Amino acid sequence: MNKISIQNYSLQYSDGTESLRNISLEIPANQITVVFGPAGGGKSSLLRVLNRLNDLADVIHQEGNVYLDSVDILSNKLDVINLRRQVGMVFARPVVLPFSIRQNLTYGLEVAGEKDTERLNYAVENSLHKAALWEEVKDRLDDPAIALSGGQQQRLCLARVLALEPEVILLDEPTSGLDPISTGKVEASLQDLKRDYTIILVPHSVQQAARTADLAVFLLQGELVETARGEVMFTNPQDQRTEDYIQGRFG
Amino acid sequence: MKSSHMRHRQQQFGFSLLTLMTLFTVIPIAGVVIYILILGTPAINWEFLTGFPREGMRAGGIWPAIVGTFYLTLGTSVFAVPFGIGAAIYLSEYASDNRATQLIRIAIINLAGIPSVVYGLFGLGLFVLFLNFGTSILAGSLTLSIMTLPVIISTTEEALRAVPQAFRTVSISVGATKWQTIRRIVLPQALPGILTGVILGLERAAGETAPILFTVAAFFLPRLPNSPLDATMALPYHLYVISTQVPGMPIKIQYGTALVLLVFVLSMNIIATSIRSRARARRQW
Ligand SMILES: Nc1ncnc2c1ncn2[C@@H]1O[C@H](COP(=O)(O)OP(=O)(O)OP(=O)(O)O)[C@@H](O)[C@H]1O
Ligand SMILES: [Mg+2]
Numbered sequence: 001m002n003k004i005s006i007q008n009y010s011l012q013y014s015d016g017t018e019s020l021r022n023i024s025l026e027i028p029a030n031q032i033t034v035v036f037g038p039a040g041g042g043k044s045s046l047l048r049v050l051n052r053l054n055d056l057a058d059v060i061h062q063e064g065n066v067y068l069d070s071v072d073i074l075s076n077k078l079d080v081i082n083l084r085r086q087v088g089m090v091f092a093r094p095v096v097l098p099f100s101i102r103q104n105l106t107y108g109l110e111v112a113g114e115k116d117t118e119r120l121n122y123a124v125e126n127s128l129h130k131a132a133l134w135e136e137v138k139d140r141l142d143d144p145a146i147a148l149s150g151g152q153q154q155r156l157c158l159a160r161v162l163a164l165e166p167e168v169i170l171l172d173e174p175t176s177g178l179d180p181i182s183t184g185k186v187e188a189s190l191q192d193l194k195r196d197y198t199i200i201l202v203p204h205s206v207q208q209a210a211r212t213a214d215l216a217v218f219l220l221q222g223e224l225v226e227t228a229r230g231e232v233m234f235t236n237p238q239d240q241r242t243e244d245y246i247q248g249r250f251g
Numbered sequence: 252m253k254s255s256h257m258r259h260r261q262q263q264f265g266f267s268l269l270t271l272m273t274l275f276t277v278i279p280i281a282g283v284v285i286y287i288l289i290l291g292t293p294a295i296n297w298e299f300l301t302g303f304p305r306e307g308m309r310a311g312g313i314w315p316a317i318v319g320t321f322y323l324t325l326g327t328s329v330f331a332v333p334f335g336i337g338a339a340i341y342l343s344e345y346a347s348d349n350r351a352t353q354l355i356r357i358a359i360i361n362l363a364g365i366p367s368v369v370y371g372l373f374g375l376g377l378f379v380l381f382l383n384f385g386t387s388i389l390a391g392s393l394t395l396s397i398m399t400l401p402v403i404i405s406t407t408e409e410a411l412r413a414v415p416q417a418f419r420t421v422s423i424s425v426g427a428t429k430w431q432t433i434r435r436i437v438l439p440q441a442l443p444g445i446l447t448g449v450i451l452g453l454e455r456a457a458g459e460t461a462p463i464l465f466t467v468a469a470f471f472l473p474r475l476p477n478s479p480l481d482a483t484m485a486l487p488y489h490l491y492v493i494s495t496q497v498p499g500m501p502i503k504i505q506y507g508t509a510l511v512l513l514v515f516v517l518s519m520n521i522i523a524t525s526i527r528s529r530a531r532a533r534r535q536w
Contacts (some may be wrong), residue, residue, distance in 0.1 A: 084426040091424075095417040098440055098536065108425035111435070146536075157421075164425060194410055 003029040003168060003198040005051065009064030011045055013057060018044045021222040023064070023164055027215070031040040032190060032199045034213035034230065036206065038245065041219040043202045047170045050200070051087040052080050068168070087111065088161030092173040092204075094153035096145035104145045104156055105163045112164075123163045131159035132189050151182025158189065168198045176204040187212055206246055218242045289507050294507025308493055309500055313508055319388075319483035320457055320515065323467065326367040326392025326479065327399055327456045332449055333395070335403030339445075342404070342409040344433055363401035368461035370398040375465040389479040391467025394454040402455065406448025410441040412468055415536050445529030450523035458516045460487040470496075486512040 004027035011020040020042045027033050035043045048054040049066060052073065066073050071146055073083055085108070105124045106114075114120060124141065128134040133155045135235050137148070152172060153247055171190075175183040190199055190212065203209040209216060213230030218239070226239045237243045301311025346352040374394025384390040414437050422432040438445075460468075468488035476483040488507045493500050 051424060053420070056420065056423065071419045081426045081428065084424060089424045091417070091421070093417070095415075097418060097421060097436060107422070107435075108427070111422075111425070111427040111431045160425065 031214035037219035088166040127163035291506035291510030316489040330396035339407035402452035410444025
């Protein structure tokens with residue numbers, strides 16, 4: 001069953017160029033879909049469509065349809081706040097909010113009106129477990145989050161998304177600033193998480209794409225060149241441009 | 252060899268020159284403060300601080316002027332702080348960056364440069380005469396507010412803009428509304444900067460003579476105001492009066508008054524500076 005369905009979607013920012021051009025893509029539930037390609041290809045733009053974060057950018061034109069569980073998420077009648085709770089996002093640079101570790105995790109629930117301490121505490125512990133961070137921070141939940149290492153901060157950002165119990169998790173180059181060990185931890189978490197969530201990942205390298213992809217999507221200058229199962233895409237790509245990119249011949 | 256020695260000498264000379272120039276800017280400031288301290292301290296006693304002026308202001312105290320300046324500062328903050336911060340939030344967080352908002356910004360910057368006596372005349376025309384508030388604390392506070400607003404708006408806007416954009420994006424991405432983001436993240440993070448701006452603005456209001464000259468200040472009024480529609484004495488104007496308008500005024504009363512005004516304004520400044528440096532030390536970004 002496909003979680004997300006993107007149909008003939010195009011996007012244009014105020015600079016006038018089409019950052020996404022006639023994209024059609026079915027994203028399956030409970031798998032890791034990897035969106036990769038050279039810089040400026042529109043990977044981040046595509047992720048930001050899915051939680052309507054592009055509402056903050058100066059988009060001058062978009063067309064096509066995007067459905068989440070057959071709900072039209074581009075509709076201007078959509079409850080965007082609710083969508084953003086269903087579709088969480090982890091950014092390239094770990095951005096912890098200027099609060100304690102605990103408050104970073106409860107923030108999303110509190111703005112949604114949750115006041116019950118028990119439920120908040122449960123969310124804190126549960127999300128930290130899922131992000132494989134609990135053991136490292138359980139004794140200092142009330143310390144400022146900024147005191148964590150870069151890798152821990154990024155897992156906290158993942159936990160912050162998980163605390164909202166979303167259905168879809170978007171990750172935009174989540175390990176680009178991390179060392180190999182922290183990167184490994186994040187990737188391992190994702191493999192665990194896909195049982196419960198639909199995961200869409202923009203990797204920071206082709207190697208990471210090949211390691212993690214169930215489904216792989218190659219984006220080149222706003223155009224969707226090729227979609228294939230991970231094992232096919234990285235061994236036997238169909239399009240010459242995909243092959244050139246994977247072989248490192250450009251980008 | 253020789254040329255490296257020369258360069259070293261030149262550098263030494265450059266440093267000495269800069270040190271000297273810095274000293275020259277500090278000396279007059281320190282000089283003014285010390286001069287006022289020396290000449291003013293003998294006047295300071297309980298009666299001077301809490302008494303009413305007597306014998307044509309040549310004796311007694313300056314209590315009504317202290318109270319007046321306090322009320323005016325308070326009144327100014329009542330009007331200028333909410334409007335200033337509100338306008339800054341609007342400009343920084345809500346207004347789109349178009350011609351109109353650019354025009355508003357330019358207007359605000361220019362308002363800050365208008366001579367204070369012009370504000371005084373404006374206050375006289377609008378508040379005292381047209382709105383018929385008379386020479387009153389209300390009219391004076393409103394006039395001072397208009398003068399202070401640009402300072403508060405621009406420093407607050409700067410403080411808001413200094414809060415990293417990434418905090419806003421993250422907050423929105425976990426389902427917060429724009430207002431929740433502002434209230435829970437942006438404002439608390441910008442608060443020290445806002446407070447600093449507010450205090451510096453009010454400090455300027457407390458020390459100005461020209462805007463209160465036609466709108467509130469009384470030449471000699473040896474009683475305390477008991478409503479916002481009363482006129483009042485105020486420290487800067489009182490200082491002007493006793494320094495220029497009253498023959499045979501004892502020097503130490505003039506400098507005593509200057510000292511009180513200086514302490515009033517400087518302590519606000521010190522509070523602002525300490526808020527700022529403490530916030531810098533605690534800041535997490
Ligand atoms: N907020 C925005 N406003 C205007 N143009 C934008 C905005 N975001 C992206 N673009 C443009 O859209 C195009 C695609 O950018 P996008 O960030 O989606 O690419 P990307 O594949 O994520 O690149 P990278 O690998 O560098 O992160 C670029 O040409 C970029 O300049
Ligand atoms: Mg990107």
